[in-house]
Amino acid sequence: MSNNNNVLTLSAPLSGPVLALGNVPDEVFASGAMGDGLAIDPLNDCLQAPCDGVIIHVARTGHALTIRADNGAEVLMHVGIDTVELNGEGFALLVKEGARVSEGQPLVQFDLDRIARQCKSLVSLIILTNSERFELQPIASKTVKVGEALMRIAVRTSASVQTAVDNSAAEVAACVRITHRGGLHARPAALIRKTAQGFSSQSQLHFGDKSAACDSLIGLMGLGIGEGDEVRVSCRGKDCEAALQALVAALSVAVHEEHHAPVVATTPRWANTEANVLQGVCAAPGLVCGPLFRLAGIELPEDTGTHNVDEQLQRLDAALEQVRGEIRNTLDHARRRKNVEEEEIFAAHLALLEDPALLDAATAAIEQGSAATHAWRDAIQAQCAVLLALGKPLFAERANDLRDLQQRVLRALLGEAWHFELPAGAIVSAHELTPSDLLQLSAQRAAGICMAEGGATSHVAILARGKGLPCLVALGSEVLDVPQGQRVVLDAANGRLELAPSDARHAEVHQIRETQKLRRQQQQAQAQQPAHTTDGVSIEVAANVASSAEAQVAFDNGADGVGLLRTEFLFVDRRTAPDEQEQRQAYQAVLDAMGDKSVIIRTIDVGGDKQLDYLPLPVEANPVLGLRGIRMAQVRPELLDQQLRALLQVSPLARCRILLPMVSEVDELLQIRQRLDELCVELELTQRPELGVMIEVPAAALMAEQLARHADFLSIGTNDLSQYTLAMDRDHAGLAARVDALHPALLRLIAQTCIGAAKHGRWVGVCGALASDPLATPVLVGLGVSELSVSPPQIGEIKDRVRHLDAAQCRQLSLELLDLSSAKAVRQACQHHWPLS
Incomplete structure (x- = not known):
């Protein structure tokens, strides 16, 4: 080893062919998530120290250890792939954590044949885990013998001012391809946020020329990352290595947006020539008839702009806490019923309510004189505009989750409860309903739902299917022009809203439903009996x-x-x-x-x-x-x-x-x-x-x-x-x-x-x-x-x-x-x- 002018030369700890990190048969190592480095396919059975230093970590199972060189470089040596599964069998540790070692000193003796037979690969890693402070320069090309020069480690110019090892400033990064269905929308973003919050390190996601903090749900969604896009994730802080590894895993896990979504063949509205029928997309099947009830959102009067800042901030805090409490109750109820889909939706809503980008925007508006109501609405609308501008259907649908929170918090601020009664058997129409609207409507025994906008994979659609509530989406603005109380037939399975059903059609629908109801009652009455x-x-x-x-x-x-x-x-x-x-x-x-x-x-x-x-x-x-x-x-x-x-x-x-x-x-x-x-x-x-x-x-x-x-x-x-x-x-x-x-x-x-x-x-x-x-x-x-x-x-x-x-x-x-x-x-x-x- 030479250590001249802050350049450290590592000698090979093993003999064998040298591999670039990208060729290692393990995605976590190959992606650089653990740090930069090389690999050796070993021909000998003893791992030796590549430099003078101190052993700062030894794996319980003996298959890996880390040495800190005198210049602060930390080198992880990992024998084989998936060797942790041997649980220490076949490994003999020759040093202990904290020991001072010299270059060439034997560290671990291992059973080469056993690893070859029982593990994924013998390929062994030499990883520079704090590579943000050092530059790695390979020396050996194809094959190396123990003790020969393997690579040089030079202190990066930007890091040379740090004389002591400063883990708090450490930064690591890796690139990863997004496998989440539909990209990084609300639920996957919530998973990333939750993962990032488990570490003290500051983490950021970079896509194109944009970046966002991993603890900002809206910031993450605002990057507009689609399925299959490649992103870079960076972490800075004491536990940055662990944070990066966890985030790479979270970004790579396939969280399925929809488990039971019906794939519906849709007919464009302009292709439908049938009079008095609006064509939409089935979000939840069912056949119902009844009066149409139009549900309007909250409209705010013009803001006077003369407000006490502290008072408005307190009002917003109280409203947010009230809505958080309501969502937590919904979550608890969903968990007790083991309704995973409902739980995921409202967990994402809770995360949105704690999002720094959203809260900072609303707070800033209040400090500049806005009312809490208008500040909250404007903060939500600005973020919705960001999502809608991305031009991707899934992100447009996720803006609906933000509008849900807009309505809920505004209701809390205005002291408005669910202030209307549905007519018996009402079919509710709206521009676009929100998940919390859907739960309220279901509790009030709405017969069906139809929306001008929305999609078959939206959170509302998932909830409607779970509640057995017939639901049509994407009917167009014409549905909002149907007079309040007009009798309609909602044939969700066939994507039809019949605006002028005859008495005979009405009677037919009633008969079909009555027959189904009677059959269900008969089946239930016999359900306890055995089936022969x-x-x-x-x-x-x-x-x-x-x-x-x-x-x-x-x-x-x-x-x-x-x-x-x-x-x-x-x-x-x-x-x-x-x-x-x-x-x-x-x-x-x-x-x-x-x-x-x-x-x-x-x-x-x-x-x-x-x-x-x-x-x-x-x-x-x-x-x-x-x-x-x-x-x-x-x-x-x-x-x-x-x-x-x-x-x-x-x-x-x-x-x-x-x-x-x-x-x-x-x-x-x-x-x-x-x-x-x-x-x-x-x-x-x-x-x-x-x-x-x-x-x-x-x-x-x-x-x-x-x-x-x-x-x-x-x-x-x-x-x-x-x-x-x-x-x-x-x-x-x-x-x-x-x-x-x-x-x-x-x-x-x-x-x-x-x-x-x-x-x-x-x-x-x-x-x-x-x-x-x-x-x-x-x-x-x-x-x-x-x-x-x-x-x-x-x-x-x-x-x-x-x-x-x-x-x-x-x-x-x-x-x-x-x-x-x-x-x-x-x-x-x-x-x-x-x-x-």
Whole structure:
């Protein structure tokens, strides 16, 4: 090592070929998120000190350590990729944290063969973690031997004035491509903001020639970053390394804007020649008739400009706190009902209310003499203008969230409650409704919603679907000219608002609705009874739930059991994993809610697009093809062990069945079964719970017979099985309508699964969305499925459907469907053979 004129030469800590950082098979390292550096593919088994210095950090598992050179450069050495998973096995640390070491001194001895066999890669990293202060100049080109010159580190001119190591001024940066559906709009921006607030470092996002602080939601949205755009994120401060890594991960995670948005074929209004009909876009299906009620926004009088500044600031603070309290109540209610979509929407609203850009603008206007009402309105309008000017539909829709907060805070400032009563059965029209409007209208039993503007992926649309409230958007300004109280028909599924329905049409709509209502009542009355086909085949209709509260709803709705308990609800939105006791109590509560019925509990299914704050994972190019389900459990076995222990302590154990997600080969099942047996011995249990496998990937369906030999039951997750079989992302707005689980290819996999299971006397259930589709019920029964796990409100409907079927006929006709050409053809055939009355 030479250290002349602030230039430090690092010697190679390992022997082997040298790689540029961008060629490292790990996105976090390759992106420069950890800092600048090089990599070596090692040919020897001992890591040596690249310079004189002090060991300032040693990884608990021995696979990585950091040395601080005498000039302040901090060099991280990381042996292999994903070697943390070895949990220290195969590594022998030769130094301790705090030790002074000399160049060439052995630091870590490691088992080269073991790492090569068990880890992602042997490639080892030499990273300059405070590279904002130093410039890195590679010396070695292709291959290097231990002790040879590897790279030079020169103090940057701008940093040379710093004689001491000043971590508070450290800055790191990385480039990342945005994978959020639709770009960086409200909800992803809220995630970035939340991530940035977890660190003391100041973080900024740079896009083109614009920058924004990561803790400003509006600033982030105002950058106009679209899906696929490349951005640069920079962090300055003591914990900048950690902040950068977290922000890179947050920017790369795919947060899906819409899980269930119907893809609607829209007809332009000018193409509609039918008199007295306005054509719009379906945001939530349904058919209703009733008087139209126009909802107007708050209009403010002209501002006099003579105000006491302190008084106006206090009024604004009080109004903001009142609205924050209202939103927190909404959030708590949504969390209790496990309504994730509603929770995400209003969490973003709460974040907007705390946004510095918005609050500073309103405060500045008040200090210049504006009334609190006008200052708030103007601050919101200015930010809306920024979003609308970006010319992107999703950002225009997100401006609606700001207008929601404008109305709510103005109401609080003016002391106005929800000051009107809806006529009975009213269909509400407005220029554009806000999420809080929608919740209020739903509580007042509005029959339907129609808007001049808006979109099918808006927050209002998401909430309307969740409430079962028919909703049309993008009807145009003509809808605002319809006289107050005029009788209309809203046919949302077909995108029609009929302005002059005849008495006969009105009567027809009433009759259709009455028939549907009567049928629902009859189905509900029979929901507690078992479901048998006309020729005596018993079909269990269970429920998909995510909490004990949902299990209680399912039980009340007549569920024959829980076909899928998603345990992720226990693990998300928290800083640490739930402990064994908390998990056991939660699982026991679900069992208790279900009386004497069985409960199938799926082990934790995170990874991919479902990330946990306390379980940092590498950014993945294809999350749905990455560390998901049982693969995650193999990487973090302690999480699964803890969960299995909790499950084995519920009572009675005979009613608990365990389901493993994302299994793709028999060995995965055998490993978990062996671990389950070991834990039963540890806990001195003589009884073993049933262990089932989810059929979510084509490989599992094709191996169903082999899996059934060792599993107690199989459960088909048609949502993932569809997207993996058809190679289409089910959350892709342009493809969602084509990801249809009634595709003949899917039906063939379901048939093969049932045949394979039957050879070993195992039963097959379906817990994906297809089980809740009444059109699919006869097909699934015909192919050999004996359990359908559906959303709790549909239990009565699906049981009723089963009771009208002849299982033998279903078997015969279902086999014919396997030879059809498309999902559309299958649906047409189903409608013909088993019409939905």
